[in-house]
Amino acid sequence: MEIRSLEQLAIQVTSHGVGQKRVLLSNEESGCGITQIAVTDLKAGEVSAVHIHPDMQEGFYVMDGILDVVLDDVAHHCKKDDFVMVKVGVAHELRAITDVRVMTIGCEIASKRDQLYPILFKPNLHTLVWGTEEWNASGVASSPSVVDNGCWAGMSLPELIENKPVEILGHKVVEKYGKALPLLTKIIDAKQDLSIQVHPDDEMAHRLHQKNGKTEMWYVIDAKPGACLYAGFRQHLTPEEYTKMVDEGTIVNALARHEVKKGDVFFLPAGRVHAICGGIKLAEVQQSSDVTYRIFDYNRLGLDGKLRELHTELAAQAINYEVMDEYKTDYQQLENNSTHCIDSDFFCVRVIDVADTFHRNLIKFDSFIIAVAVEGSCKIRVRSTKAEAIVNEGYACLVPALLADYDIIPLNGKVKLLEAFIDNKGESLLKKVSRFFHATT
Numbered sequence: 001m002e003i004r005s006l007e008q009l010a011i012q013v014t015s016h017g018v019g020q021k022r023v024l025l026s027n028e029e030s031g032c033g034i035t036q037i038a039v040t041d042l043k044a045g046e047v048s049a050v051h052i053h054p055d056m057q058e059g060f061y062v063m064d065g066i067l068d069v070v071l072d073d074v075a076h077h078c079k080k081d082d083f084v085m086v087k088v089g090v091a092h093e094l095r096a097i098t099d100v101r102v103m104t105i106g107c108e109i110a111s112k113r114d115q116l117y118p119i120l121f122k123p124n125l126h127t128l129v130w131g132t133e134e135w136n137a138s139g140v141a142s143s144p145s146v147v148d149n150g151c152w153a154g155m156s157l158p159e160l161i162e163n164k165p166v167e168i169l170g171h172k173v174v175e176k177y178g179k180a181l182p183l184l185t186k187i188i189d190a191k192q193d194l195s196i197q198v199h200p201d202d203e204m205a206h207r208l209h210q211k212n213g214k215t216e217m218w219y220v221i222d223a224k225p226g227a228c229l230y231a232g233f234r235q236h237l238t239p240e241e242y243t244k245m246v247d248e249g250t251i252v253n254a255l256a257r258h259e260v261k262k263g264d265v266f267f268l269p270a271g272r273v274h275a276i277c278g279g280i281k282l283a284e285v286q287q288s289s290d291v292t293y294r295i296f297d298y299n300r301l302g303l304d305g306k307l308r309e310l311h312t313e314l315a316a317q318a319i320n321y322e323v324m325d326e327y328k329t330d331y332q333q334l335e336n337n338s339t340h341c342i343d344s345d346f347f348c349v350r351v352i353d354v355a356d357t358f359h360r361n362l363i364k365f366d367s368f369i370i371a372v373a374v375e376g377s378c379k380i381r382v383r384s385t386k387a388e389a390i391v392n393e394g395y396a397c398l399v400p401a402l403l404a405d406y407d408i409i410p411l412n413g414k415v416k417l418l419e420a421f422i423d424n425k426g427e428s429l430l431k432k433v434s435r436f437f438h439a440t441t
Helices: 157-163 165-169 171-177 202-209 239-248 312-318 431-440
Strands: 020-026 034-042 047-051 056-064 067-071 074-078 083-086 092-096 100-108 125-128 131-137 183-190 196-198 216-223 228-233 255-259 265-268 274-276 280-287 293-296 337-343 348-354 358-361 369-382 388-391 396-399 405-421
Touching: 047 358, 056 067, 067 083, 131 369, 131 396, 157 165, 165 171, 183 369, 183 405, 196 312, 202 312, 216 337, 216 348, 216 369, 228 265, 239 312, 265 337, 280 369, 280 405, 293 312, 337 358, 348 358, 388 396
Parallel strands: none
Antiparallel strands: 020 034, 034 100, 047 092, 056 083, 056 100, 067 074, 067 092, 125 131, 131 183, 183 280, 196 274, 196 293, 216 265, 216 280, 228 255, 228 274, 337 348, 348 405, 358 405, 369 388, 369 396, 369 405
C-alpha cells in the first residue's frame, strides 16, 4: 500500500493548458477503467475551454471555491462539496468564479472506444489533358477517397460516414447535408491551361442535375514566373455579347487576368467564370460536386482524341455577369498562428503556418475538419484520446467532428496547412451530439 500526500505530488499543467494539477492516480497505475484521479487548481477567471471526451465520462468534485460547469451551453453553479458527472460525448467547460480546487475523476467507457482517429487516405490521382488533380479528401460517388490508416483502412469514405455520420461529420452537418461529406479538396497541378468554365449554384444544380452547386476557393502553392489565372469579368457583358464572344473564340478577352504567386487566394462563388492556366500548382476547397460547364477549351482534343464537350447555353444561365474591382482575396498571413482566410456559407478556410506544436480547438463549430498539408509535413494528435496521424505534404487528413481538439506538430521544420470546415457555431453547442450519445449508451 502506498500513501500519497497531495502537497508532495509534482505539479503539472493540465491537458487544456489552464490551471495546475496533481495526479493522485494515473491510467497506468489504475489497472481498470479509471483514466486519472487528479486535483486541479484554477485561479478566479480561468476557463478550461469547451471540449468533449468521445470515450470517457468525467466527474468533478469541488473541494473548495466556486465553479461554473457548463454542460451543452447550460451553466451549473457549483460550490464546495458539490459533485458533477459529465457523460461521454457531452460538450463541457469549466469556469472558475473564485480560486477553486477540484478533484477530477476520469472513467473510460469501453463501449465508446469505437476507434475514432484522424483519417488519412490513399492517393486518388486524376490524369487530365492539361495536367493532374489529386482528390485528397473526396466523398464523390464516382471517385471516393479510401481510408489508408487504422482499423478502417480499405473502407471508402462514404461507407465510413454511413456508419458513423454524427461522430465524423458533426450533427449540424448531417442535419443539413445528410450522410455525405459536403466538401471536396484537391491538389491541382496545371501543366497547360484549363478550360474556361463556370459552375452552377445550388438551386440550378439541384433543379437540373439533382446535385450540389459548386462554390470553391484556390490557394496557390507554387507558380512559375508570369503564370496567371482567370477569375471574373473585366468588362460588362450581356448574355448576348457573351454568346457572340464564345462563338468567335474571343471570350478570354473579356476575363480578368491575374498574375499569381505563392500564397495567393481566390474565392470563386458559383456563377463566377474562371480558369487556371499552365504553370500553377494550387489547393482547391470546394462544395462536393462534379458539375462543371465548359465555356471554351481552345479547340483542344481530350485524352480520347475527341473535342471535349462544351456547355455554352447552360453556362449562360449559370454566369454572374457582375464586374468587381478586385477578385483576389486579401488576407494577412500570420506566422506561428492561424490566419482567417475564407468565411462563407459553404465552408471556412484557415491557413496554419507554424514551426512549433500548435493547439487547435474547433469543437464549437460542430464540424469535421479537412487539414491539407500544402507545405511540409506534420503530425496531428488528438488531445482527448492521443490518437494521431502523420500528414505528408500534398495529402489531407480528415479529423472527425468529435475529435476537433488537437495539436499540430510540425515534422522537420515548418508546416503550412489549410483547414477547411463548416461553421455551425450559431447553433447550440453540440447539444444534439450529446443527445445522440446518451440515446445510444
